[in-house]
Structures are given as C-alpha cells and as structure tokens.
Amino acid sequence: MLGRLRSVEACPKSVGATVQAEFFDGTDAITLVWIGRRRIPGIEPGRRILVRGRVGDRGGRKVIFNPYYELRGNS
Template identity: 65%
Template sequence: MSAKDGGYFSRLVRKLTSDVDELDADEMSMRSGAEGAQRACDCRSGEEVTVMGRLRSVELCPTNEAATLEAELFDGTQGVTLIWLGRRRIPGIEPGRTIKVRGRMAERDGQKVLYNPYYELQSPVS
C-alpha cells in the first residue's frame, strides 16, 4: 500500500466516522480558501477582510431609528455577523446561501461583525 492509498483510506475512515456538521465545516473552509478568502478565525478587528461562507440565519432587526438586516455567516472556522444598516431585505440574502463578503472587520459584544459589507452571491457547488 502506498502513502497515497493510506491518505485515501484515512479520508474515507474520517468521512464515515465524522459528524456531518464537522465535514460541512471542513468543506466550507477548504472552498473559501480556494476562492481566495481569509479564514474568519484569522481576521482581526480593524482589518480589511474578504470572507466566504454560508449564511446560517438572516433576520430583520427593527429599531426606533431604522431597521437593520442581520445575517450570520459561517466559513467553517468561525461565525461573522453581517449587518446592513437601513435595509429590510436584500434579494439573495437568505439562510443556506453561500456568499463572499468584503469589508472592515469590527467587534460588537465580543463577536466579529462586518457593517454594510460588499457581497457576492456564489453559485451552488454541484
């Protein structure tokens, strides 16, 4: 058995014994790296970043001043909250959708946040 076969066997055993969410996180992390995005866990507050991941949740957060649309993006390493100020809905921004976002990383209540990020909707993986 060659080293290549051992690698294949190891990957097969891992796929059979790993949690589905863990495998999905690994796949998302590898895909975002291949697309030139940074890992969310490596991003620091104040940096210009590009992150790619899947939207876990999207919700309208009405306030007295203005509504905001908030979404949780997960790239396989860590979550990032995306906040669009003054928006109630954005076509294509929905749970389960994969997007690439760019903006300046900030922190709110200890969580990573991107305010009004530039975004690109990604086509589904076949």
Template identity: 65%
Template sequence: MTNTGGGYWRRLVRRLTTDVSELDADDLSRKAVEVGAVRACDCQSGQEVTVLGRLRSVELCPRDAAATLEAELYDGTEGVTLVWLGRRRIAGIEPGRTVKARGRIAVRDGRKVLYNPYYELQNAS
C-alpha cells in the same frame, strides 16, 4: 515509488466515520482558502478582509427607528455577522446561501461584524 493507497483509505475512513457537520465545516473552510478569502478565525478587528461562507441565519432587527438586516456567515471556522444598516431585505440574502463578503472587521458584543459589506452571491456547488 510513493504509496498513495494509505492516504486514500485514511480519507475514506474519515469520510465514513466523521460527523457530517464537521465534514461540511472542513469543506467550507477549504473553499474559503481556495478563493483567497481569510478564515473568520484569523480575522482581527480593524482588518480589511474578504470572507466566504454559508449564511446560517438572516433576520430583520428593528432597533429604534432604523431597521437593520443581519446575517450570520459561517466559514467552517467561526461566524461573522454581516450587518446592512437601513435595509429590511436584500434579494438573495437568505439562510443556506453561500456568500463572499468584503469589509472592515469590527467587534460588537464579543462577536466579529462586517458593517455594510460588499458582497457576492455564490453559485451553489
């Protein structure tokens, strides 16, 4: 017979004593793995990946004449910058939204980037 009570109490105490942002990061990371996405911390430059996370920020970056829309996606482990070239706005791409994105990882200024990724807006859950 297995004693599951210890596990329950350990999880309960952890939920009550851990910082909310840390718990949120754990939930995001777990959801990403459940849908078959690669954790951002495991992505390598040149690799074709699917990532899932919450958009922390969205901004229009007018560089020279071509505008770009950039969004920081956080999956609980690390951030990935999503960059849409030539776009000023995309409906549904807004801070707090959960997004699943697919593309080839690049590195720009030491940060992981997906240029013009395919994306799916996820239902709030």
C-alpha cells in the same frame, strides 16, 4: 471570505432598519449587518456568498457593518 449564511433576520423598524446574518466560512462565525435595509434579495439562510469589509467587535463577537458581498452558487 467565502462562506454560507447560517441565519438571516430582518429588523424592519422604520427608524434603524437592519438586516443581520450569521456568516460562517468554515473556521469562524461573523455577524453581517446591513444598516438601513429591510430586505436584500438573495440574502437567505444557506446561501453561499463572498464578503469583504472591516471586521469589528460588538459585544465580544465579530461583526462587519454594510459588507460588500457577491452571491455565489449553492454548490
């Protein structure tokens, strides 16, 4: 899926650190969660990325944990 990150939030607690981002591909929003990360270079609001992973459900919302991603140009 190719889309943009709408928002990015780091939860840097020493136990359970995560980076979460809202990804939008033009049709639907999916929450991306990287477990064990405090920061990921290039993962910032407005950035275009290509993501792949298994879509699951968390509290009625779509989520992908530890997705594969490729940063793309912002055009």
